[in-house]
Amino acid sequence: MDEEHEISSLQERLITAMHDGDSDAASTLLPELHPAELAAAYESLPEEERAALLTLIPAESLPPFFQQLPASDAVSILGGMPDGPLANTLEEIPDDVLVDLLQEMEGFQRGHTFHLLSISRRRAARELLHYGEDTAGGRMTTAFASLQEDMTVREAIESLRRVADEAEVLSRIYVVDYEGLVLGKVRLRDLTFAEPDTRISAINDGDTRAVLASTDQEKAMRIMVKYDMLALPVLDDDGRLLGLITHDDALEIQEEESTEDLERQSGIAGDSADESYLNTPVFRHVRRRLGWIISLAFLGLISGGVIFSYQDQLSTVFALTIYLPMIVAAGGNTGGQAATMVVRAMSLGELTPGAFLRVAWKEFRVGLIMGVVLSACMVTQIYLFHPGFMKLEGALIGQFASTVGLALLMQITASTLIGAILPIGARAIKLDPAVIASPAITTIVDATGLLIYLNLARGILHLG
Amino acid sequence: MDEEHEISSLQERLITAMHDGDSDAASTLLPELHPAELAAAYESLPEEERAALLTLIPAESLPPFFQQLPASDAVSILGGMPDGPLANTLEEIPDDVLVDLLQEMEGFQRGHTFHLLSISRRRAARELLHYGEDTAGGRMTTAFASLQEDMTVREAIESLRRVADEAEVLSRIYVVDYEGLVLGKVRLRDLTFAEPDTRISAINDGDTRAVLASTDQEKAMRIMVKYDMLALPVLDDDGRLLGLITHDDALEIQEEESTEDLERQSGIAGDSADESYLNTPVFRHVRRRLGWIISLAFLGLISGGVIFSYQDQLSTVFALTIYLPMIVAAGGNTGGQAATMVVRAMSLGELTPGAFLRVAWKEFRVGLIMGVVLSACMVTQIYLFHPGFMKLEGALIGQFASTVGLALLMQITASTLIGAILPIGARAIKLDPAVIASPAITTIVDATGLLIYLNLARGILHLG
Known part of the structure; x- marks a missing residue:
């Protein structure tokens, strides 16, 4: 990996030179660096060292450097440049990059930047600005x-x-x-x-x-x-x-x-923009994540209400609580897996809208098999190891094992099906399938799982 | 979208022709189709119609067709071809595709295929086979x-x-x-x-x-x-x-x-190969998903054990169960978000190993802020709406709200930190960070969340 080593070492050496305040060493390195390396080095520097590095970059290297930089950083640097050099730099930036930058600018800076463009470029930019950022035109x-x-x-x-x-x-x-x-x-x-x-x-x-x-x-x-x-x-x-x-x-x-897709599936909203993880401020992280967390928390109270309303049953056979979190979680996990599979297949363009029934049939079978296997594992475990503190005896063991096994089977089959169907349903009503993210599916199947389990317990164990 | 329409319509027309058993129409369409469209059409056909389509494809179109096909399907078609046409087809397939196919073949078919290659190609293929499928050489x-x-x-x-x-x-x-x-x-x-x-x-x-x-x-x-x-x-x-x-x-x-990355984060093991979702048999789906589901289910029994062992506290203030699933799930959701952010940043090469402390510090603050906000929401909710059936009165409400609020704050801060740190730790011991998938993190923080909540309840509500 000599080449690889060499690539990163130039970038690393520039970072070290800036940390050491060694402008001469940095200036000597600059002509050797690829613009992508220069941008990566700039991104990893703290505020003051970024400013110092900017003064070292020769004017003619700025346009390719801006192309490699996250738009938000490029815009903030452009905002601090005097008009003359700014106009020269703008002329050298390709149309599509220029439009990305204009889209990132606030009203005043955008107007000022437009003003500095040549007439022909102004027209070209204005035309490109018509197209949304996420379209082919953009x-x-x-x-x-x-x-x-x-x-x-x-x-x-x-x-x-x-x-x-x-x-x-x-x-x-x-x-x-x-x-x-x-x-x-x-x-x-x-x-x-x-x-x-x-x-x-x-x-x-x-x-x-x-x-x-x-x-x-x-x-x-x-x-x-x-x-x-x-x-x-x-x-x-x-x-x-x-x-x-x-x-x-x-x-x-x-x-x-x-x-x-990855972020949606974890309930992270909004756009990652092109800033790196570490350069994104804490409050922007919070803003992107908090919405789902709050909504899901209030939804999660439903599960709590379900447990609470089965207070009498649970108090009678408290051993039921041992299997409760597991049954609930198994539903969330299998539902999440099914959703991931289906959302990915849709992203890759594999699923036509007509494939709904084929998906449901496949996931029904997958869920059923996984449910049977996991159910068998847990029933065996209950028969073999039910410890004394569970206070289960004689005929009760069989009923208890049936309750857990049957609940698990129904929960996993239903959750797998729900996880697969919800994203397809979301697309049918023109929502991004990934928005029915796996935490949302988990929260939904949590409550259904509890209802299945506690109702089975009531029926099979003759409670309440 | 006329062009787009035209692209898919050729592919669709071939599919319809095969469904109708109209070989003449299919043969007329074949020369117009791009190999990628031919492969996509083939993939969407049922077994018998695939066989019928194969008989229609002219010999000279087979090599580009095989390049577009999932390796497993190409190999099974090659396995059914007579030696003469097979040898001719093999000569026309580029080296890198040929090697993918050889890697997919079982021992006997591989030996036979090698035997049909010209000496120079055999040498080239043997050399390429040295490199793993996931390497630059491969x-x-x-x-x-x-x-x-x-x-x-x-x-x-x-x-x-x-x-x-x-x-x-x-x-x-x-x-x-x-x-x-x-x-x-x-x-x-x-x-x-x-x-x-x-x-x-x-x-x-x-x-x-x-x-x-x-x-x-x-x-x-x-x-x-x-x-x-x-x-x-x-x-x-x-x-x-x-x-x-x-x-x-x-x-x-x-x-x-x-x-x-997407699959790992949902606890889906193994390789998606290059088969499409619908063409992957049910049992292969089950095999890739079941391992994590079983492991996590047994891990999930820990959470159940925790609840069970706090039986006395819960029986005394059964209203605690209402907030229990919510607190547990909030931990899983925030931990999953943090893990997704960090795993993605690592995949994109943004995080150097030295960034550990910066990540931990950032996620600690993110977790703390989200914890404070959600905690405040829930405490307010308890004060405003605590219904009669919860049987909370006077001083108990304050203690109850403190328990829920404090548990939520601690759980979210801890889970966010755990979600961010575990993937970095996984990489440090040379594991794929994505393997510490979000279901695994969820299962871990479930148990810690329960311990936090129920211990706080014991302390603040003076239970047991």
Whole structure:
């Protein structure tokens, strides 16, 4: 891992130099660092050392540095820059990054920043700002090259040579007609190896797969994954080529979406933004987590009420309480597992809306088998080890074991089914399936589990 | 979404044709379908219709089809093919896909398949089989092109033209010396736009970032994300270029790793393989989920034992049971949230091992604030609404509210801290942090929450 070591060591050395207040050492390191390393180092520094590092970064290195930084940090640095250098820096930032930054800015700073842009960039930015942050239009780069069908390969290469410095992707070049409609694409290698007099129409692959600018970014990413695409064309409502989503965007979208899914499933609301865990202030953490915790706590009182209302039964055979938390938790765990499986399958686009019954049938069987196995374990355990303090005797043991076993079987089967069905139901009413997060499912099946258990106890043990 | 519509409609039309037994319609559709669509359609068909579809796919379409199929399905199809067509198909499958298939095969089929390979491919496959499935070596493609420094651009283009059909990636071409050590890379656009007599050494960017073949695939993917790389060179122990991990591999790795993280956090063990949710048999689902469920159930008996042993206290003030499930669950929920946050931050490479104290300090404050807020909510609720059936009077209400409030505060603070610390501890002893899944944390904090609550009750309410 020499290379790996070398990568991190440059970044580490810059951090150490800043900790030591050694500006000379830091300045010497800067030209060697990749912008991503510079940004990672900056992110891990405390406030004062960040400020010191900023004074060392040469003006021309700022635009790529801003591209790698979380938007909130980039915006706060931009806010402190004098107009002259700010205007120069803004000109060098690609359109899509600029729009991310504008979206992050408050009214006044946004207006001021707009004011510093050249007229053409102002127009481009204003157009991109129409698209939501999570849409294909909000993610696309507009720094792309296109070709016309009637060009020759020689003309195409000449036209690309002129824009090569600005274009982010040249590996796939889209062929458009005079109205901007996509006719297909050519690969750069096709141009490079073709005879100079070949017409573009002859090597155009005719692939017109594309998405609208309003398409959800996750959907766009799924298409790129499915078809192994290096870039995906983004169109306006009239089908004209507006921009491209590139392979690195796809990786970012996928990372964002997985983080969101993971967080939703633990009842964490809102957006992780692009700040790292440690750089997110305590109060923002609290704000994202507290809502669910409070709602679930009040919901949890229902379970308490159920137990309380079965006071008489529980007092008569207090040994019932030994198995109570286990039965309740087994429901939460199996329901959570089923929900995770189903939500993930939906995220990966595996489940069509029509699959509802197939999912329910599969999870019913999974729940039933797990219920039977766990039930058998616990019944055996009760027969073998019921200790004296439980004060169970003779015929009562059989009834007690039946109560626990049957409750467990019903609870696990029902919970597995509920865990699988609720996310599908959520999607049917246009909610994010992951919002029916596993803590919510757990809280619901807690109360149902208690009702099952305590009613069975009443019936089988002839209580109350 | 016309394009999107068109994409899915081809796939849907093939599925319908197969359902209707209309082979002619299916055959007409086949040439229009992308291999990914063909594979997706195949996956969604029942057994008999799959067999019928296979007979319709022309031999030359089989290799790209196998590349898109889950390895287990591809292997079972290959197992049913006669030797002649099988040998031809195998020759057309890229090395990295072939190795995935070989890894999936049982001993006999693997030996037979090896036997059908040409000698050179057999050697290549055997070499790749050395690397684990989850390593950079196991993921890389060996179909890449490389250049020497002393070539001219004209010579380079000529040499690339000869391998262009086989090479998977040509956008980044690595420059190696005569021993195979990486000296840097050139972009295809640099070659295309450079003067034909330019030496490669003049346009070599000198970027030698790479990973060893034994590097974990997740680490390799993280490097590609950090540096926005289109391809990442994979080296043997002597630093020689063996292959490349490409942008589409990075997307696949990221998807696999997120699925794994999501599943671990719900206590789902093992590997999701690449089969879809619906195509995974019930028993495989059960096998992956049952282990944790049984272990956690037996652990859950501890909580039951705790309640049982406080029988006298609970019988005296039975109203305590109303708040019991809520306090327990609030711990599980906050602990689960903290664990998710920390595990995700670790997955994204944000937390260095030294960050332990900073994480603990942050989560301590988050837990404390959430504890104070929720505690205040519940204390207020008790004062305002304590109903008659709870049989609480006068001074007892204050003590009761203190017990619930204090228990909630302690439980949430402790659970948040435990949820954050356990995954870090797991990594310190080389366990996958996600394995300390949220159900495990929940089960642990359940028991501690009960002990806190019932001991406080004993002390404050002067019970027992």
